[in-house]
Amino acid sequence: MKALDEITSKCSDVQALAKGGQKSVLSAIHPQHGKVVIKFGEYRSINSIERIKREVELLKELNSMYYPKHFEFIIDDDNREFLIIEECIDGKELSESTSAFTEVTAILSLIQDLVKGLNIIWAKNVIHRDIKPANILIKSDGLPVIIDLGIARFLDKASLTHSIAARGPATPIYAAPEQLRNRKPMIGVRTDFFLLGILALELYHGFHPFDPQKVGNHANIVDNILNGIYLPPNSSNNTFNDFIEGVLKVQPYQRFRLPQELADHLGIKLIL
Amino acid sequence: MAFKTEYQLTESFLLKVNQLLDSYIEYGLHTQSEVRAPGGIPDYVIYRSIGNSIHYLIAIEFKLKNWHRALEQAFRYRNFANEAYVILDKETSNSAKENIVLFKKANVGLITYDTSDSIEVLNFPIPSTPFSDEFSREVASEIISTNIRTTDDLPFIRTARGGYKLSRLRQLELLA
Amino acid sequence: MKIYHQHGHNFVWNLDSYTEDGSGNGHILSPVNIESDKIPLRLSEDIRKVSFFDPQFYLPHDAAKKLQTYTFFPKNVLNNFSTSDFIEQAYDIAQSCLVFQKELNFQYSIIPTRYFSELPENALEQLTSIFLDPFISEHSRITDAPPLLLTVIVKSIQLEDELLRSELITWITNYPELRGVYLIFDNDFYSKQIKDPEYLSNQLLFIHYLRQNGLEVHVGYTNTEGYLLSIADPTSVTVGAYENLRSFGIQRLETRESGTQQGPTPRIYSSKLFQWIPNTSLPPMRRLIPDWQGLFDESPYSEYLLNPSSSLNFNRKEIYKHYFFIFSRQAKELPADLQTRTSFVVEKIKTVLENFERISNHNVFLDSNSDGSHLTSWMNAISIYNSEIV
Numbered sequence A: 001m002k003a004l005d006e007i008t009s010k011c012s013d014v015q016a017l018a019k020g021g022q023k024s025v026l027s028a029i030h031p032q033h034g035k036v037v038i039k040f041g042e043y044r045s046i047n048s049i050e051r052i053k054r055e056v057e058l059l060k061e062l063n064s065m066y067y068p069k070h071f072e073f074i075i076d077d078d079n080r081e082f083l084i085i086e087e088c089i090d091g092k093e094l095s096e097s098t099s100a101f102t103e104v105t106a107i108l109s110l111i112q113d114l115v116k117g118l119n120i121i122w123a124k125n126v127i128h129r130d131i132k133p134a135n136i137l138i139k140s141d142g143l144p145v146i147i148d149l150g151i152a153r154f155l156d157k158a159s160l161t162h163s164i165a166a167r168g169p170a171t172p173i174y175a176a177p178e179q180l181r182n183r184k185p186m187i188g189v190r191t192d193f194f195l196l197g198i199l200a201l202e203l204y205h206g207f208h209p210f211d212p213q214k215v216g217n218h219a220n221i222v223d224n225i226l227n228g229i230y231l232p233p234n235s236s237n238n239t240f241n242d243f244i245e246g247v248l249k250v251q252p253y254q255r256f257r258l259p260q261e262l263a264d265h266l267g268i269k270l271i272l
Numbered sequence B: 001m002a003f004k005t006e007y008q009l010t011e012s013f014l015l016k017v018n019q020l021l022d023s024y025i026e027y028g029l030h031t032q033s034e035v036r037a038p039g040g041i042p043d044y045v046i047y048r049s050i051g052n053s054i055h056y057l058i059a060i061e062f063k064l065k066n067w068h069r070a071l072e073q074a075f076r077y078r079n080f081a082n083e084a085y086v087i088l089d090k091e092t093s094n095s096a097k098e099n100i101v102l103f104k105k106a107n108v109g110l111i112t113y114d115t116s117d118s119i120e121v122l123n124f125p126i127p128s129t130p131f132s133d134e135f136s137r138e139v140a141s142e143i144i145s146t147n148i149r150t151t152d153d154l155p156f157i158r159t160a161r162g163g164y165k166l167s168r169l170r171q172l173e174l175l176a
Numbered sequence C: 001m002k003i004y005h006q007h008g009h010n011f012v013w014n015l016d017s018y019t020e021d022g023s024g025n026g027h028i029l030s031p032v033n034i035e036s037d038k039i040p041l042r043l044s045e046d047i048r049k050v051s052f053f054d055p056q057f058y059l060p061h062d063a064a065k066k067l068q069t070y071t072f073f074p075k076n077v078l079n080n081f082s083t084s085d086f087i088e089q090a091y092d093i094a095q096s097c098l099v100f101q102k103e104l105n106f107q108y109s110i111i112p113t114r115y116f117s118e119l120p121e122n123a124l125e126q127l128t129s130i131f132l133d134p135f136i137s138e139h140s141r142i143t144d145a146p147p148l149l150l151t152v153i154v155k156s157i158q159l160e161d162e163l164l165r166s167e168l169i170t171w172i173t174n175y176p177e178l179r180g181v182y183l184i185f186d187n188d189f190y191s192k193q194i195k196d197p198e199y200l201s202n203q204l205l206f207i208h209y210l211r212q213n214g215l216e217v218h219v220g221y222t223n224t225e226g227y228l229l230s231i232a233d234p235t236s237v238t239v240g241a242y243e244n245l246r247s248f249g250i251q252r253l254e255t256r257e258s259g260t261q262q263g264p265t266p267r268i269y270s271s272k273l274f275q276w277i278p279n280t281s282l283p284p285m286r287r288l289i290p291d292w293q294g295l296f297d298e299s300p301y302s303e304y305l306l307n308p309s310s311s312l313n314f315n316r317k318e319i320y321k322h323y324f325f326i327f328s329r330q331a332k333e334l335p336a337d338l339q340t341r342t343s344f345v346v347e348k349i350k351t352v353l354e355n356f357e358r359i360s361n362h363n364v365f366l367d368s369n370s371d372g373s374h375l376t377s378w379m380n381a382i383s384i385y386n387s388e389i390v
Helices: A003-008 A049-060 A104-122 A157-167 A189-205 A223-228 A240-245 A259-264 B006-027 B067-077 B094-098 B100-106 B133-148 B166-175 C011-021 C036-042 C065-069 C083-103 C124-140 C156-160 C161-172 C197-212 C224-232 C277-286 C302-306 C317-333 C338-361 C373-389
Strands: A010-018 A025-028 A033-044 A072-078 A080-089 A091-093 A134-139 A144-146 B029-033 B044-052 B054-064 B083-090 B109-113 B117-125 C002-006 C026-029 C109-111 C148-155 C178-186 C216-220 C236-240 C265-269 C275-278
Touching: A003 A025, A003 A072, A003 A080, A025 A259, A025 C026, A025 C083, A049 A072, A049 C265, A080 B044, A080 C065, A104 A144, A104 A189, A104 A240, A104 A259, A104 C197, A157 C178, A157 C302, A157 C317, A189 A240, A223 C302, A259 B166, B006 B029, B006 B054, B006 B109, B054 B133, B067 B083, B067 B094, B067 B100, B094 B109, B100 B117, C002 C011, C002 C216, C002 C317, C011 C317, C036 C178, C065 C148, C083 C109, C083 C124, C109 C124, C109 C302, C124 C148, C124 C161, C148 C156, C148 C236, C156 C161, C178 C197, C197 C224, C224 C236, C224 C317, C224 C373, C236 C317, C265 C277, C265 C317, C275 C277, C302 C317, C338 C373
Parallel strands: B054 B083, B083 B109, C002 C026, C002 C236, C109 C148, C148 C178, C178 C216, C216 C236
Antiparallel strands: A010 A025, A025 A033, A033 A080, A072 A080, A091 A134, A134 A144, B029 B044, B044 B054, B109 B117, C265 C275
16 A cells, blocks of 8 residues: 555554454554554445545544544545554553453443543544444553544445454444444444443443343344343443443434433533 | 126116116106216116106116125215115125125115126115205206206117106016 | 414415414425415415425426426526436535525424435435435524424335334434424325324334434324324324325325316315215215214304305315314314323224214215224224334
8 A cells, every 4th residue: 555655664663463354553653643553454435435534534633532643544545445543542452451340330430431532523423333342442540542433434334244254153243233234324323322332231241242142042143233132231220221221222213312311311521 | 607897787787777668658767877966976867857857866886896885875876866776796796795784774775687687686775865955956957957868878778768667667676 | 282284275275274263383385386485475474483394395306387486496406316416506405495494484494305206225325415414514504593304205115114214213313403303104095094003003103203312293294193193292293275285195296286176075074083074975964863963073164064055165265274173173182191192092082983883873874985994093003002112
């Protein structure tokens, strides 16, 4: 990729971090931006490329403690390639920090932070779409940082189902029913609400809440998500229980509708 | 064997009726088809007129199958008719026969006819005053202004003009 | 539940009914029936404040004569009607249409829609690009613009198919900028009343979910089933004069509507029967049913309508003003609390069924478009609906 070659030639200490599916990740020291993470890959054709470009511009303007700074966000639609350079955050992936989130109050506190952070992009009509433990870093002070913003819009149904098929029926899947059905008009903030629900309930249980082996059926995770079959919490904390129930509804229109409603329920103030 | 079309049913039956009516010229009975009436257009009316006034009117609705709709229409004709009849193809009339009580309730006559010229009268209505003076006047005026006194104008019947005694209509059964 | 007058060719009847009889709460204007410059002349500001304007972009490539007077109507703006051409001009059209509505001080700003005879796979994406995004964007740039209502035509398949229904409701409720929807149900039923309980219960559910999401729901082109729909708490339903204003059909906008239509049998609305009774059924009722007048309502027009010497034809304004008067009164009597309202409506239906039984017992025959056969469907629809929302 031409843009990648140009950038890596400017950087030092370029190291491969991960590669999978359609994207690869590098870390490097950038002469201007310091320690950065570089994500790049190919995408299949995308509808509304103009809309994605508009979103990308908005994301470049993000200046919040909940997000790494976005330095570069390049879309090459001739070659169907994308490249993202963002600040490298000093923190651990959430999946490696689960011991800090065994109590419901800690989980709720994390969700409250995530909602505050996500509201910044929701207010700009941008949906994250890929909220999962691997995309949340926890800093040493406990603050969550949301990474990989923008990647999900390059993933289409084919890539999603390909990755599901490749990994087996109980492989953790972080997707809302409307994403699994690839119904674009249904994607909205409530899609992100659903993903927050999976995240929270997985921390609570210590396993994926739609896991058929835990739920006790012979389906697979995808079918359980599509049919709303999950292991509910058994907590005395009604705020948590009602949050889970209110975000994990199969039908988006039966979930909390607006960020403010969710914030009111969680007892937080949303500030832009 | 069933009639193929409603037109065939109508034409055959009216040929039959006119054979009978030929014998009763002096009673001042006349016929007309497709009279415009409030709420519907009866397939056929038989009326007795004296001068420019209508003294008695029978309205007839033919149907191949949909007896219930015919019954609804015939009941509406009682707004301006002294008697109303439904005439069905005998082949497809079983359902109507099973529901004869509805015809009695509605005071609407039911006659079946088949391709072998057989006529069966299953219900004779009780003659009654039309429900609506206003609708009766409208229909009478429509008939008189059209002024058809002969069945010659009907495309499928050519008989002598004449009048017929009303009660003799009941002798249709004897022709079967 | 409010009642809006659905305007058509004889909208002066609706206006008179509103001002003289106090029938209804507002009006829905039809540009097919009134030139743009006549609106402020025919409708006072007080009336416009409680009314809204349906842009009627349903057939954007067609412009009936009066639609040509609206500069923002697509036919007057576009060279061709490809989606890309539309998108290019969409923001200008939106701006012009919204400014028009604001300057006339209407109660709401209506986002139009287009009609699809067959629903394409990407219908919602098209509507988003052509209408929703441009109107929302332009609306935010107009100071004090009235709140937004989105026009949505709901096809039968979108009520029957769970996924399509879910998609449509989710799409509508995804936009916090919307105050509500102007809902139009498009179906192919031949009968004058809807007799499909599944269809009716799906309508109720559709309205219910939108209301649950905090949206106002204004249902257009409703007939007597508007009374049934009240149990799902719509913000408003409509009353319209001719039948083509009480059931949505795109033909109304394809052909010129004039005052001299083919004459159907005139029918009189009765809240005691939840039905329009043909005037040809009145003589047998008079003759055979004691106290038959108890089966009809009193209004400033009932004496004329029920008088045997009145020569009714379907063009008589009294028929429709009577209906506007009665139906508005029915809406006012509905209990505010939804649970009480449902019981109230059920009891009313039971009483109406008894009335029909009385008619039948007195040997008066009503045809399938005049009888109470739709009411069993209403009762079944209520049962199905109640079981779904528990």
